[in-house]
Amino acid sequence: MKRVFITANTIVSPLGFTSDENLQQIKNNSSAIQFYNNTEILPNGFHAAIINEEKLNQNFQKSIVASDYTKLEKMMILSLQDTMACANFEITDRTALLIATTKGNIDTLNTKSKTSAHKAYLHVLGETIQNHFQFKNEPIIVSNACVSGILAVAVAKRLIQNGVYDNAFIVAGDVVSKFTLSGFHSFQAMSDSPCKPYSKYRNGITIGEAAASVAITSGSTSQNRIEIIGDGSCNDANHISGPSRTGEGLYKSIVSSLEEANVSAENIDFISAHGTATLYNDEMEAVAFNRANLQRTPLHSLKGYYGHTLGASGLLEAIVGLHSMQNNMLYTSLGMDELGVSKPLNIIQRNEKKNIRTFLKTASGFGGCNTAVLFKK
Amino acid sequence: MEGVIQQFYLKSSILKTSLHIQSFCSFRFNKIILNGETVVAKEKGLSFSEFSKTVYKESGIAYPKFFKMDNLSKLTFLTAEVLLKNCALPSEEKEKMALVLSNRSASLDTDRKHQLSIQSKENFYPSPAVFVYTLPNIGMGEISIRHQIKGENAFFVFKEFNAKFLMQYSEALIHNKKASHVLCGWVDIEEDAYRSFMYLVSKRGTYIHSEAIINKEYQNI
Numbered sequence: 001m002k003r004v005f006i007t008a009n010t011i012v013s014p015l016g017f018t019s020d021e022n023l024q025q026i027k028n029n030s031s032a033i034q035f036y037n038n039t040e041i042l043p044n045g046f047h048a049a050i051i052n053e054e055k056l057n058q059n060f061q062k063s064i065v066a067s068d069y070t071k072l073e074k075m076m077i078l079s080l081q082d083t084m085a086c087a088n089f090e091i092t093d094r095t096a097l098l099i100a101t102t103k104g105n106i107d108t109l110n111t112k113s114k115t116s117a118h119k120a121y122l123h124v125l126g127e128t129i130q131n132h133f134q135f136k137n138e139p140i141i142v143s144n145a146c147v148s149g150i151l152a153v154a155v156a157k158r159l160i161q162n163g164v165y166d167n168a169f170i171v172a173g174d175v176v177s178k179f180t181l182s183g184f185h186s187f188q189a190m191s192d193s194p195c196k197p198y199s200k201y202r203n204g205i206t207i208g209e210a211a212a213s214v215a216i217t218s219g220s221t222s223q224n225r226i227e228i229i230g231d232g233s234c235n236d237a238n239h240i241s242g243p244s245r246t247g248e249g250l251y252k253s254i255v256s257s258l259e260e261a262n263v264s265a266e267n268i269d270f271i272s273a274h275g276t277a278t279l280y281n282d283e284m285e286a287v288a289f290n291r292a293n294l295q296r297t298p299l300h301s302l303k304g305y306y307g308h309t310l311g312a313s314g315l316l317e318a319i320v321g322l323h324s325m326q327n328n329m330l331y332t333s334l335g336m337d338e339l340g341v342s343k344p345l346n347i348i349q350r351n352e353k354k355n356i357r358t359f360l361k362t363a364s365g366f367g368g369c370n371t372a373v374l375f376k377k
Numbered sequence: 378m379e380g381v382i383q384q385f386y387l388k389s390s391i392l393k394t395s396l397h398i399q400s401f402c403s404f405r406f407n408k409i410i411l412n413g414e415t416v417v418a419k420e421k422g423l424s425f426s427e428f429s430k431t432v433y434k435e436s437g438i439a440y441p442k443f444f445k446m447d448n449l450s451k452l453t454f455l456t457a458e459v460l461l462k463n464c465a466l467p468s469e470e471k472e473k474m475a476l477v478l479s480n481r482s483a484s485l486d487t488d489r490k491h492q493l494s495i496q497s498k499e500n501f502y503p504s505p506a507v508f509v510y511t512l513p514n515i516g517m518g519e520i521s522i523r524h525q526i527k528g529e530n531a532f533f534v535f536k537e538f539n540a541k542f543l544m545q546y547s548e549a550l551i552h553n554k555k556a557s558h559v560l561c562g563w564v565d566i567e568e569d570a571y572r573s574f575m576y577l578v579s580k581r582g583t584y585i586h587s588e589a590i591i592n593k594e595y596q597n598i
Contacts, residue, residue, distance in 0.1 A: 024415060047447065073529070102512065103488075103511075104483075106488060109488060109492040110492065110538070111494070111496060120485060121483075122483050122534040123481060123534055123536040126534070126536075127536075138536070138539075140533060140535075141533060141534040141535065142531065142532070142533060142544065143483050143512075143513050143514070143532055143533070143534050144513075144514045144530065144531055144532045145512045145514050146431070151531060152550075155531060156552055158546070158549040158555075159545065159546065159549055161553065162545070162550070162552055164545045164549065173549040179488070179491065179492065179511075181497040182491075182494075183491060183504070183505075183508035184504040184506075184508075186464060186503040186504055186505045186508055187505045187509075188505075188506065203499055206444060213534065232529070232555070233529050233530055233531065234527055234528060234530070235476070235517070235518065235521040235527055235528070235530045236518075236521070237521040237522050237524075237525050237526055239519045239523065240515050240522070241505075241509045242520060249527065252527055256555065260553070261556075263393075280538070284558070328394070340500070365510060365514075366509060366512055366514075366515065366518070367513075367515045367518030368518040368521055369514060369517075369518070369530050
């Protein structure tokens with residue numbers, strides 16, 4: 001089987017417009033979450049992590065000819081442009097474009113939106129990105145709830161391994177919108193303070209927005225390349241919105257990725273988990289990680305920094321994990337104080353040096369979906 | 378006619394691997410076609426809600442959760458129901474089966490309903506029972522629960538039905554030993570315009586797993 005590597009990456013988020021800027025903020029344990037007293041959206045305002053539109057436009061206009069792009073398109077284009085500049089390959093007819101998003105340009109459905117609601121079709125978003133960069137192939141759009149971003153990594157790897165493409169660019173993105181805020185609010189899933197993954201005092205999610213992109217190829221000799229060595233994406237077959245009590249799908253996804261890579265649990269140096277900070281999600285993860293014998297492995301959730309960036313989260317958080325590997329650093333799981341799950345977990349409580357060779361990224365979402373991807377330095 | 382089809386299938390098989398398709402099922406225009414045969418045909422004037430309710434009742438399934446589902450999930454659920462009944466897989470094979478579905482409009486049919494409920498401050502009534510269906514993969518969750526399928530899941534969006542991609546990705550899943558069976562297809566709905574097409578890929582089956590055959594069966598309704 002062909003070996004597949006990540007050779008370039010970029011994060012566009014409220015913490016910065018490059019991966020380096022983002023990593024600097026994470027090293028400083030700075031959160032992007034703020035309180036927005038916007039009663040037009042929710043009666044009591046809300047916490048969220050939102051990209052400043054003026055700053056985004058400045059960065060965008062620095063290098064890209066202005067056009068009538070939506071905020072999400074600008075974020076995705078900025079991210080992908082930077083990744084493409086750093087990648088060790090160019091677009092050919094053997095290059096795939098994968099786009100991962102939960103809701104795309106969903107805010108255009110609002111009748112007050114100045115943008116045509118036609119943009120809410122994900123294939124239209126796909127065409128916009130494809131045309132901007134002149135990709136030769138129709139984009140492959142992954143829309144699989146909150147695992148979309150990390151699932152796209154598994155999809156690209158599998159396609160490259162099987163000789164369908166030589167390489168791929170993936171961009172994942174979602175924006176904070178009234179659509180998602182009101183929905184999670186109706187679910188009573190929103191935290192009334194910045195979210196606190198795995199904490200005894202957690203009481204829900206905080207929503208955020210970001211775009212993240214990576215270059216993936218089977219041809220790399222770079223020192224900085226990170227290999228994708230295993231993946232799995234299994235369903236709980238239990239409930240469409242409630243996480244499984246046994247962590248079934250997440251457990252199966254982890255086992256599938258470990259078996260493929262022929263790696264045992266004790267050889268995993270670090271986990272970047274999903275950790276949304278809802279009561280049931282974090283509890284489910286604790287059960288699954290214990291079943292997989294990963295309860296002693298250092299673990300963090302980045303939701304305390306970025307909020308839950310929906311379809312972008314898996315890829316965004318994987319990229320931070322790749323930098324953890326390259327820097328040999330474990331970064332604090334922000335918002336954690338006292339452990340509030342029923343099974344032991346080794347939550348990273350402060351930044352720490354550690355030699356990291358193998359890293360596991362996991363995510364879970366509505367519809368009972370879960371994904372685990374294993375990376376190696 | 379049969380001879381022509383045989384030839385067509387033989388030609389396609391020259392290019393392809395050893396994978397097969399066990400069964401095909403399509404829903405469109407208030408008709409259900411299973412392996413080329415029309416098994417249900419209702420009045421064209423029925424709405425999707427009426428049609429799906431009739432199909433549910435006539436199938437004799439007792440699964441009250443069906444009535445909570447949005448239309449995309451109902452379409453996904455019923456198509457899988459007809460197809461899997463025909464395939465009669467043992468439960469241990471079903472458990473490891475992969476699901477690979479796709480469409481054009483994601484969950485926009487239900488997204489628009491949620492949007493209506495939040496459009497104005499005066500008339501603000503978002504509901505979790507609607508919001509949970511504003512994701513296209515929920516229907517896969519529904520069939521996973523119904524049939525206890527715990528394998529690989531992925532939902533893709535394309536402008537049009539993309540037989541080539543579905544074929545490539547299913548083959549990749551099977552070659553990478555992530556599944557031995559893949560339930561594949563297209564499930565799209567916007568108001569009463571709906572179309573579904575599902576088929577089961579595995580190592581054995583009547584049809585060769587090829588882009589030409591998938592496309593041909595997709596068009597056959």
